[in-house]
Amino acid sequence: MTTTTAQIFTIIGVICVPLISLSILVLSLAALNLSLGIRKLYVTLLGYLFDYATKIKRVKEFSIDSDKSSDEHQTTTTNENDKTPLIEKKTEEDPIKISSTTPLLGESKNEINNENESESSHEITTSTTDHEQKISSTSSPSDIQFKLGDIVDYTRQGLEAIVDDDVTKRFTSAEEMAVWNLLTRTQQQHEYFSIRVTLLWFVGFCIRYFILFPFRLFLFIIGITWMLVSAIFLKYFLKRDAKLRYGFYINIVLHRILSRVFSAIITYHNTEYRAKCGSICVANHTSPIDVIILSTDNSFSMIGQKQGGFFGMVQRTLSNTANHIWFERSEAKDRHMVTDKMREHIQNKTNLPILIFPEGTCINNTSVMMFKKGCFEITEAPIYPVAIKYDNRFGDAFWNSSKHGLFQYLILMMTSWAIVVDVYYLPPMTMEENETSVDFARRVKAAIAKQGGFVDLEWDGGLKRSLPKADYKAEEQRKFYEMLKTE
Amino acid sequence: MGSNASIMLQQEDLQNICQETGFTTKEVQRLYSRFKTLDKRDCGFLIREDLLCIPEVNINPLGERLIDVIVEDYGENNKINFKQFIFLLATFRRGKTKSTTEFNTRNSKLKFLFDMYDRNHDMKIDRTELLEVLKMMVGGNIHDDQIATIADHTIGELDNDGDSSITFEEFCETLSRIDADDKMSMKFLS
Numbered sequence: 001m002t003t004t005t006a007q008i009f010t011i012i013g014v015i016c017v018p019l020i021s022l023s024i025l026v027l028s029l030a031a032l033n034l035s036l037g038i039r040k041l042y043v044t045l046l047g048y049l050f051d052y053a054t055k056i057k058r059v060k061e062f063s064i065d066s067d068k069s070s071d072e073h074q075t076t077t078t079n080e081n082d083k084t085p086l087i088e089k090k091t092e093e094d095p096i097k098i099s100s101t102t103p104l105l106g107e108s109k110n111e112i113n114n115e116n117e118s119e120s121s122h123e124i125t126t127s128t129t130d131h132e133q134k135i136s137s138t139s140s141p142s143d144i145q146f147k148l149g150d151i152v153d154y155t156r157q158g159l160e161a162i163v164d165d166d167v168t169k170r171f172t173s174a175e176e177m178a179v180w181n182l183l184t185r186t187q188q189q190h191e192y193f194s195i196r197v198t199l200l201w202f203v204g205f206c207i208r209y210f211i212l213f214p215f216r217l218f219l220f221i222i223g224i225t226w227m228l229v230s231a232i233f234l235k236y237f238l239k240r241d242a243k244l245r246y247g248f249y250i251n252i253v254l255h256r257i258l259s260r261v262f263s264a265i266i267t268y269h270n271t272e273y274r275a276k277c278g279s280i281c282v283a284n285h286t287s288p289i290d291v292i293i294l295s296t297d298n299s300f301s302m303i304g305q306k307q308g309g310f311f312g313m314v315q316r317t318l319s320n321t322a323n324h325i326w327f328e329r330s331e332a333k334d335r336h337m338v339t340d341k342m343r344e345h346i347q348n349k350t351n352l353p354i355l356i357f358p359e360g361t362c363i364n365n366t367s368v369m370m371f372k373k374g375c376f377e378i379t380e381a382p383i384y385p386v387a388i389k390y391d392n393r394f395g396d397a398f399w400n401s402s403k404h405g406l407f408q409y410l411i412l413m414m415t416s417w418a419i420v421v422d423v424y425y426l427p428p429m430t431m432e433e434n435e436t437s438v439d440f441a442r443r444v445k446a447a448i449a450k451q452g453g454f455v456d457l458e459w460d461g462g463l464k465r466s467l468p469k470a471d472y473k474a475e476e477q478r479k480f481y482e483m484l485k486t487e
Numbered sequence: 488m489g490s491n492a493s494i495m496l497q498q499e500d501l502q503n504i505c506q507e508t509g510f511t512t513k514e515v516q517r518l519y520s521r522f523k524t525l526d527k528r529d530c531g532f533l534i535r536e537d538l539l540c541i542p543e544v545n546i547n548p549l550g551e552r553l554i555d556v557i558v559e560d561y562g563e564n565n566k567i568n569f570k571q572f573i574f575l576l577a578t579f580r581r582g583k584t585k586s587t588t589e590f591n592t593r594n595s596k597l598k599f600l601f602d603m604y605d606r607n608h609d610m611k612i613d614r615t616e617l618l619e620v621l622k623m624m625v626g627g628n629i630h631d632d633q634i635a636t637i638a639d640h641t642i643g644e645l646d647n648d649g650d651s652s653i654t655f656e657e658f659c660e661t662l663s664r665i666d667a668d669d670k671m672s673m674k675f676l677s
Contacts, residue, residue, distance in 0.1 A: 146621060146641050149665045151603055154549040160673055161543035168541055463542045472546040477626030
């Protein structure tokens with residue numbers, strides 16, 4: 001009896017010793033923000049692996065395509081193009097696919113950006129460019145002529161929006177990728193193309209779920225414990241100013257540990273523009289992880305509604321480590337009150353910069369949407385824009401909150417390969433004279449879009465859950481009226 | 488997410504759809520995943536609200552009318568399923584390329600436009616129907632009296648047989664100057 005228990009303990013010990021020493025190593029590295037380059041190596045290796053898997057998949061797709069096209073040839077004599085070499089066809093198709101679905105890459109991005117820049121003086125930048133070419137003489141309303149064909153543009157635009165629109169697809173994962181990353185959830189049509197690829201996928205699955213995931217979960221629990229213990233420590237043992245000083249380090253260490261939970265590989269660019277105390281930092285929003293990513297390099301005061309549940313607990317605990325601004329749900333409607341609170345906060349130059357995601361909702365990292373003007377009304381301090389660009393090859397960081405709960409999302413992230421992300425700090429911006437807060441918000445958004453390679457959209461992220469305001473339709477109608485008048 | 492999008496679409500159906508509509512398999516698959524995305528309740532058909540919650544359709548002055556045509560003329564019981572959806576879209580494939588089917592002729596495109604006006608399906612656009620569309624398009628920017636004048640003017644100019652309504656032939660004639668095939672083809676489907 002005693003021997004078996006001893007044996008069990010030995011086995012546990014044998015398993016635990018490397019695990020514990022590994023965690024201690026990772027934790028101390030995390031706390032000091034050091035890296036042995038293992039994650040970099042890991043990601044590069046993965047990169048090669050994905051390329052290999054994609055190559056096999058492509059080859060298989062070619063052969064299937066060619067089978068189909070020869071079938072079609074016998075039945076219908078229409079598709080002459082299919083006779084041309086397959087590889088050529090493929091290269092023809094690929095840019096179309098990329099430009100139409102992920103406008104991040106290549107020319108289409110510039111096109112869209114330019115279009116938006118030139119149009120940014122207009123109220124909404126949507127799909128009415130067709131109408132705007134016609135500007136000519138003014139005429140009295142009485143000789144307005146309506147032709148039956150005038151409905152053509154709106155009809156086509158409507159149909160095009162039904163098939164593919166610019167907004168709704170920003171709220172679901174960006175699906176198509178140039179390479180397949182051996183995660184089933186990121187590939188829409190995962191078919192078992194070859195045994196080799198399936199085997200690779202399976203090995204990857206085992207590694208992700210049975211090795212990476214438990215270890216990451218363990219780290220996550222340590223991180224949360226660290227947060228709770230340090231919060232209690234700060235709450236009962238230290239005076240206020242000392243509290244904030246220690247809080248700064250505790251916060252950074254916490255987030256560094258948490259970032260390792262997702263094997264985050266973060267590259268910071270232009271660190272000279274890191275937000276200073278007594279200012280506001282704005283960033284595009286993809287997921288709750290954004291906060292962790294940014295906080296490994298700097299500490300922020302966060303602002304937001306008081307939440308319930310797990311989030312609420314995190315909020316209350318974090319309040320012990322820094323000056324965060326949480327307001328009641330009932331107060332949230334009072335925008336002036338929120339702005340005043342922020343103003344008050346930044347006037348104290350020892351206060352940490354406020355971190356704000358002015359989009360107000362998570363967007364799938366292919367675009368930036370309307371920035372709510374609230375924080376841009378504060379002229380007392382500069383605004384430090386930050387562009388956060390994830391590399392979705394190793395795991396899609398986007399949080400589709402209507403589909404996954406927070407914990408489900410976190411598990412998805414912990415079973416992804418890694419979170420690879422570039423953080424671009426941008427030079428501080430201040431409101432110019434004669435600039436409204438709306439224009440200023442737009443200018444900051446454009447800067448972030450340009451740096452991160454995002455499509456710059458004027459649409460409100462709130463459309464994820466609600467319908468557009470009637471004003472927008474009225475604006476379209478006004479445009480059409482103008483066009484009729486000047487025709 | 489539609490991770491099983493292509494599995495749900497039977498290989499057989501896919502082949503048939505491609506043959507009938509002239510879409511490539513890739514296009515059909517893409518449209519299918521789009522259909523699944525729009526079908527938020529996951530019930531296999533789209534209703535008015537599903538389409539109307541696309542912001543760009545919602546702010547389109549003719550958005551609601553377009554959806555009327557789609558769900559009433561192409562679907563049934565104010566629903567549209569995937570097959571109906573794809574036959575609707577087949578109309579807007581570019582017709583000039585070698586692959587013309589019975590769906591994407593110039594005539595069928597014009598008929599769709601005509602149906603945007605002709606909601607009582609009497610093959611005539613009468614004054615009230617024209618007024619309705621006109622009001623949707625200009626909103627509150629023109630006074631009702633003036634809209635009426637404009638509509639009368641339009642009808643007067645096109646109506647050859649003096650019944651103060653526009654037949655499909657007259658409609659086609661006035662649109663003859665517009666390259667309907669080009670204007671009503673969707674780039675990403677070509």
